[in-house]
Structure formats: C-alpha cells, structure tokens
Amino acid sequence: MAKRFAAPKGTRDLLPPETAIWAEVEAVARRVFALYGYREIRTPLFEETELFARGVGETTDIVGKEMYSFTDKGGRSITLRPESTAAVCRAYVEHGMQQWPQPVRLFYIGPQFRYERPQKGRYRQFHQIGAELIGRPSGGSLAAADAEILAMLVRFLGELGFSDLKVLLNTVGDAASRAAYRAALVGFLTPLRDRLSEESRRRLETNPLRILDTKSPEEQELLREAPRLEASLTGESRRHFADVCARLDAAAIRYGVEDKLVRGLDYYTNTVFEIVAEGLGAQNAICGGGAYEGLIEELGGPPTYGVGFAIGEDRLIEVLPEPTRRRFRIPYVIVRGVAWENRIPTFAFEDQGLPRTLVDLLREKGIPVLGYEWKDSKRAFSMAEHLEARYVVMVGENEVSEDGAHIKEVVLRDTETRQEERMAVPELLERLRAESRGA
RNA sequence: GUGAGUGUAGCUCAAUGGUAGAGCACCGGACUGUGGCUCCGGUCGUUGUGGGUUCGAGUCCCAUCACUCACCCCA
Numbered sequence: 001m002a003k004r005f006a007a008p009k010g011t012r013d014l015l016p017p018e019t020a021i022w023a024e025v026e027a028v029a030r031r032v033f034a035l036y037g038y039r040e041i042r043t044p045l046f047e048e049t050e051l052f053a054r055g056v057g058e059t060t061d062i063v064g065k066e067m068y069s070f071t072d073k074g075g076r077s078i079t080l081r082p083e084s085t086a087a088v089c090r091a092y093v094e095h096g097m098q099q100w101p102q103p104v105r106l107f108y109i110g111p112q113f114r115y116e117r118p119q120k121g122r123y124r125q126f127h128q129i130g131a132e133l134i135g136r137p138s139g140g141s142l143a144a145a146d147a148e149i150l151a152m153l154v155r156f157l158g159e160l161g162f163s164d165l166k167v168l169l170n171t172v173g174d175a176a177s178r179a180a181y182r183a184a185l186v187g188f189l190t191p192l193r194d195r196l197s198e199e200s201r202r203r204l205e206t207n208p209l210r211i212l213d214t215k216s217p218e219e220q221e222l223l224r225e226a227p228r229l230e231a232s233l234t235g236e237s238r239r240h241f242a243d244v245c246a247r248l249d250a251a252a253i254r255y256g257v258e259d260k261l262v263r264g265l266d267y268y269t270n271t272v273f274e275i276v277a278e279g280l281g282a283q284n285a286i287c288g289g290g291a292y293e294g295l296i297e298e299l300g301g302p303p304t305y306g307v308g309f310a311i312g313e314d315r316l317i318e319v320l321p322e323p324t325r326r327r328f329r330i331p332y333v334i335v336r337g338v339a340w341e342n343r344i345p346t347f348a349f350e351d352q353g354l355p356r357t358l359v360d361l362l363r364e365k366g367i368p369v370l371g372y373e374w375k376d377s378k379r380a381f382s383m384a385e386h387l388e389a390r391y392v393v394m395v396g397e398n399e400v401s402e403d404g405a406h407i408k409e410v411v412l413r414d415t416e417t418r419q420e421e422r423m424a425v426p427e428l429l430e431r432l433r434a435e436s437r438g439a
Numbered sequence: 440g441u442g443a444g445u446g447u448a449g450c451u452c453a454a455u456g457g458u459a460g461a462g463c464a465c466c467g468g469a470c471u472g473u474g475g476c477u478c479c480g481g482u483c484g485u486u487g488u489g490g491g492u493u494c495g496a497g498u499c500c501c502a503u504c505a506c507u508c509a510c511c512c513c514a
Contacts, residue, residue: 006505061512065440083514112514117440119508128514199511215510264513285514312514381475386464396472411473420473 010116010124017329017388021317024328025160026109029129032156036148038105038131043087045111049077054298055086057266059206066114068124080113085267085292085308086299088132093301102135103145103305109313121283121315129316130289132308134296143243146271146291146307147251153287153309154253157275160316161324165286166254168274170261171241172209173233174293175269181232182208188226195222212262230259237270244271267292271307277319286319287311332389333369333432335359336380336396358395358407358425367432384415390435391415393428 007013014022030040049069056062068080081087088106091097097104109129118124131152133145150167157165172178185208193201200211200219212229214220233241248255255273263272272290280286289309296304335358359371370387372380377394384392394411401408410428413420423431 009505066512114513116512117510118506119510122513126514130514210512282509283513288514310514315514377472377474378476385475392475394472394474398472413473415475418475 008124010118010122012123018317021320021325021328022313025313025317025320026129028159029107029109029156032159033107033131033152035155036105036152038107038152041088041091041106041108042110043081043084043091043108045113046078046080047087047090049079051086051090051299052079052082055089055267055295056083057207059203060264060266062114062265066116068113068115082114083112083265083310084108084110084128084130085132085265085306085310086295088308089134089292089295089299089301089306092134092304093296093299098135098302098304100135103137104134105131106134107131119283120281121312121318123314127313128310129313130308130310132306134304134306134308136305141243142270142291142305142307143240143247145305146244147247147253149289149307149309150248150255150273151251151253153275153289153311156311157287161321162277165275165277166256167248168258168261168276169245169248169255170258170272171229171233171237171244171270172262172268172272172290173229173237173270177229177233177237178209178269180234181227181229184227184232185209185211189222192222207266209262210264212260228259240270263288263290267295267298269293273309277315279319280315283315285312286315329388332384332387333362333367333391333393334380334384334387334389335362335369335371335393336377358393358410361425362429362432365429365433381415389415391432 049067052067053063058064062082067082070078072078088108092104107130110127111125112128113125115124116122131149133149136142137145154167173181186204189196189204189208189211193204196204196211196219197214197216200214200216203210209229211219212223212226214223245255245257258274261272261274263274268290270291270293273288274285275287276284277286278284287309289307291305291307293303293305295306296302357371359369362369370383370389372383377396380392380394383389392413392415394413395407399407399409399411407425409422409424411420411422412428412431
C-alpha cells in the first residue's frame with residue numbers, strides 16, 4: 001500500500017459544512033467594512049524576511065523564533081507572512097498611497113504562518129481578518145481614527161451575534177512616553193534582577209515592557225510596586241487616550257481599561273486593545289490591535305499615523321454563537337421525485353415554453369436544491385438530515401398528472417417543525433424565495 | 440524549544456497477555472403514500488511505525504512518528 005499523507009503539523013483541512021460558515025463570516029466582514037469605507041487589499045503570502053524583522057520588531061517572539069523563512073533559488077531570504085500589518089504598510093509606501101485621499105482605509109482576509117507548537121486555537125497556518133486605517137485624517141483627530149476602527153470592529157462582532165465580548169483597552173504611550181517609562185521600569189527592576197525568570201532577565205535588556213504581562217504569580221507580585229506606565233505618559237498621549245475613551249463612551253461601546261495590556265508587537269504606540277473570549281482554552285484572544293505611529297517611517301515612508309486590528313478567524317469561528325452558525329448554513333432544499341417511466345416529472349411553465357424539471361426551476365430562482373428519484377421517501381428525509389436541509393419537497397405519483405408531464409401540486413415539509421403543507425408550484429417558489437432572502 | 444496525555448475500521452469506541460469486535464456511516468436489496476423506520480446482505484484493519492520481553496503482544500518495555508492539551512507567546 002502506498003504511503004498515506006496527512007496535512008502538515010499545525011495545518012488542517014476545512015471541510016463542508018464548516019466551510020460555509022467561513023464564507024458567511026467573511027461575507028459579513030466585507031459588508032460591514034464596506035459600510036465604513038474600507039476596501040480590500042491582497043498582499044503576497046510571502047515577503048522579504050527583512051520586512052518583518054524591521055516591521056514587527058527584532059525582539060518579538062514572532063521574529064525571534066516563529067517565522068517560516070527559507071532561501072529561494074535566487075538566494076533571497078523569504079518569509080511566509082506571520083501577520084499582515086507590515087505588508088500592508090509596505091504596500092502603502094510602495095504604491096505611494098500617501099498621494100491618495102487620507103486616511104487610506106484597507107482590510108484583508110487571509111492565511112498567516114507562524115512556526116509554533118500547535119494547540120487549541122493555535123495553528124501554524126491560521127487566518128486573520130484585519131483592517132488598517134493609515135494616514136492622518138485631514139482635519140480629523142487621531143483619536144477619531146482609533147474610535148472609528150474600534151466601532152467597526154464592535155459592529156462586525158455584533159453582526160456575528162456576539163453580545164458579551166468586551167474590548168480591553170490601554171495606552172502604551174508615544175515614543176517619548178515609552179522611552180521615559182522604559183527607563184523607569186529598568187531602574188525599578190534592575191535591583192530585583194535575581195528574582196526574575198531567565199526569560200524576563202533577557203527582556204530587561206531587549207524589551208522591558210513585555211515583562212509587564214507575565215503570567216508568573218511571583219513576578220506579578222514584584223510588579224505590584226513597579227512604576228506605572230501611566231505616570232510616564234506625556235501630556236499629549238494622556239490627552240489622546242482620554243479622547244479615545246470619551247469617543248467610545250459617546251458611541252456606547254463597552255470597554256475595560258487594562259493597564260497591564262502591552263501587546264507583543266514592537267510597532268504599537270498609544271492606543272492598544274484586545275478582545276478575549278470564553279471557550280478557547282489558553283489561547284483566548286480573538287482580536288488584537290492598536291495604533292502605530294512609527295511603522296510607515298521605519299519602512300521608508302513619510303511619518304504616517306496608522307491604526308488597525310487583526311481578528312483570528314479560526315478562533316472567532318470556534319466560539320461563534322450557535323444561532324449564528326445555524327443561520328449561516330446553506331438552506332438546501334431536497335426534492336424527492338418519483339421515477340416515472342424513467343424520468344423525473346417535469347413541470348412546464350406555460351409562459352416560458354421550455355419544459356424543465358422542478359429542480360432546474362428552483363435553481364433558476366436561486367434556490368439551492370438537490371434532487372433524488374427515490375421511491376422511498378424515508379431516504380429523502382434521512383438525506384435531508386445529513387445535509388441539514390431546511391425543507392423537503394415531495395413530488396410523488398399523487399402530485400403529478402396522469403402522463404407524468406406536469407406537477408399538479410407538491411408537499412413542502414419543514415424539516416425542523418415537521419409541518420407539511422400542500423401547495424401549487426408558484427406558491428412553492430414564492431415561499432422558498434422568501435426564505436432564501438431571509439437567510 | 441519544554442512538559443503531560445492519547446494512538447484499534449471513514450467516525451465513536453470495545454477486546455483479563457490467548458481466534459481483532461460493536462454501533463454509526465457507506466454500498467446493494469426487501470418493505471412502506473404521511474413516511475425521519477424495520478429487516479436481509481455487502482465493503483472496511485499489516486491495532487501509527489520499528490525494535491524488545493514472552494510459548495503467545497492491540498495489551499508489557501524501549502525508541503520513533505503523529506495527534507491533543509499545557510508552558511512560552513500570540514490571532
């Protein structure tokens with residue numbers, strides 16, 4: 001027997017009916033983002049390695065140990081994208097989008113790659129739905145940009161039926177704030193160096209702010225006395241954050257200020273946020289984001305403001321509310337026709353000339369349908385159950401004319417309520433079309 | 440990179456160290472005009488892989504691979 005293959009570690013096949021849920025989630029994203037004027041960008045799945053090293057940050061775990069990198073046949077170092085913000089900003093600079101009306105609003109949907117040990121909610125190929133607002137709004141405030149992107153995010157999640165998700169919000173300050181705080185934190189922690197974990201000691205050199213979100217209870221205890229980031233904020237950062245909060249309050253968006261929230265990517269400045277969900281085990285963040293003031297410049301562009309988020313689509317779908325899942329299933333209709341002299345009874349619409357089967361007719365009306373010729377109606381019900389069909393339409397000997405050429409009436413059965421109704425074909429079309437509009 | 444748990448049919452799982460099984464699913468057939476059954480038959484396995492212990496290993500031991508969960512970190 002030949003070798004059998006399995007999907008590579010940390011990857012998986014998405015199969016029906018689950019893929020229908022994915023398609024619907026993405027359709028909702030596209031619709032909601034369009035309401036806010038965001039347009040799609042598609043960047044390559046791989047980029048020059050240096051883009052991520054510079055953009056995401058040399059000291060981050062992503063760049064330090066999680067990149068899928070390889071040397072191509074031309075000797076270039078290439079990396080499968082571990083996130084998309086850096087690539088979107090690269091595209092902004094490359095295509096001179098600073099010449100477009102500002103700010104530029106973009107969204108993306110697609111796979112990302114990180115070389116990590118897989119576990120619940122974490123894959124080596126995973127999918128993100130993200131949006132970026134890049135460029136200073138002419139006349140508008142930066143806080144308005146932050147609030148807009150958060151409002152869009154909350155609207156999207158709301159349309160997916162999430163009602164109890166809370167946005168965790170914080171500010172990490174601008175460059176000056178962070179430099180001041182970094183000095184204060186290093187000053188505080190250096191005397192306590194011996195009591196820190198090896199990892200945290202290393203971070204003390206490279207990225208001290210990251211020590212803040214340690215999960216180690218001993219370290220958290222040490223940090224209780226640590227200087228607060230808030231105390232190092234410049235007046236401007238302080239005002240900005242207050243402005244963002246005020247705008248969210250005005251828009252009735254629920255959030256909680258979480259002052260230890262730092263986020264793992266180097267490019268964030270000022271506003272950062274995260275959304276966590278129940279039911280995902282240890283990997284409970286379904287969305288992360290924030291503002292980045294220095295990134296475009298770091299990538300060779302003019303100093304440019306940016307703010308964005310990335311939603312983990314795999315995790316989002318994992319916790320998608322059940323009513324939404326049901327709503328997103330394709331409402332197949334099963335038509336059970338009898339074999340009548342070796343053919344399915346046709347139904348000819350008089351005003352359209354050509355005779356065709358009921359199945360064809362339904363498809364013409366945009367109704368997803370499968371036809372079977374079983375005499376045994378029980379098999380049709382069994383099939384309906386397996387395919388999660390919404391309706392079964394019964395067309396047997398009693399429903400067709402003597403010669404088998406015309407359907408006199410049909411029986412429509414709702415597979416959930418088990419209610420049945422006899423009706424003529426025009427009425428059937430009316431009912432099913434109304435149903436598919438509602439879906 | 441570190442730790443723990445689990446690997447038996449397409450799926451869910453049995454089998455005291457003693458002939459590898461069941462249910463579901465799938466395929467074929469019988470029956471049935473208010474039915475989501477029932478009945479008959481069929482396909483399906485080098486028990487993840489490789490060693491070892493033993494008269495004999497799905498079962499015990501070692502290694503390896505895979506999966507799962509957790510650490511780290513993130514979506």
